[in-house]
Amino acid sequence: MSTTILPTSNEAWGFWGTIGHHADQSKAWALAMTAIGTETGCAPEAVRDFLYSRHGRQFADDVANSLFAGLGLPAAIDDAVERWIGWRIGKPTEREYGIPRDLPYLTGWVMNREIEMQMSD
Numbered sequence: 001m002s003t004t005i006l007p008t009s010n011e012a013w014g015f016w017g018t019i020g021h022h023a024d025q026s027k028a029w030a031l032a033m034t035a036i037g038t039e040t041g042c043a044p045e046a047v048r049d050f051l052y053s054r055h056g057r058q059f060a061d062d063v064a065n066s067l068f069a070g071l072g073l074p075a076a077i078d079d080a081v082e083r084w085i086g087w088r089i090g091k092p093t094e095r096e097y098g099i100p101r102d103l104p105y106l107t108g109w110v111m112n113r114e115i116e117m118q119m120s121d
Contacts, residue, residue: 003037004014004044005030008051015051018060023073028051031077040107046114055109059084081106 008016008029017092019028029051037047058078066076084106092099099108 001036005033006044006048010052010088013057015055015056015060018057019063022051022060022067023076027088028060028077032059035077035081037109039085039109042110042114043117045117046110049113049117050110052107053113059106060105077102078080096117 010016012063016025016029017031019025019032025037027068031049032051033044035043036050037044040047044052051059062083063073063076066079067073071079085104089099089101089103089105089108091101093099093108097112099112101113
């Protein structure tokens with residue numbers, strides 16, 4: 001499956017702004033876009049918007065933790081994706097954001113971005 005890598009226009013915040021303290025931003029961005037897009041099946045625009053968000057910043061923090069633990073960048077991103085897929089959306093998030101409970105955390109937040117994009121069209 002081919003994944004479209006959209007460029008960032010948000011270099012100060014989110015994933016890009018955070019990961020730049022720990023790794024090559026362009027390489028990390030491409031790897032994250034590919035891994036998240038493949039895992040969630042969401043549109044590239046939704047993945048990009050997820051990476052722009054506070055959740056994208058937190059995802060970058062998680063990647064950085066794996067880098068500090070000694071993993072290389074591709075493995076650190078895969079590790080973070082695996083962890084975020086293993087977590088589940090809970091009742092408070094379901095109630096506040098309408099993301100279905102028990103959905104994988106990563107999928108839920110990326111899908112939330114996709115729905116927000118569709119609603120703004």
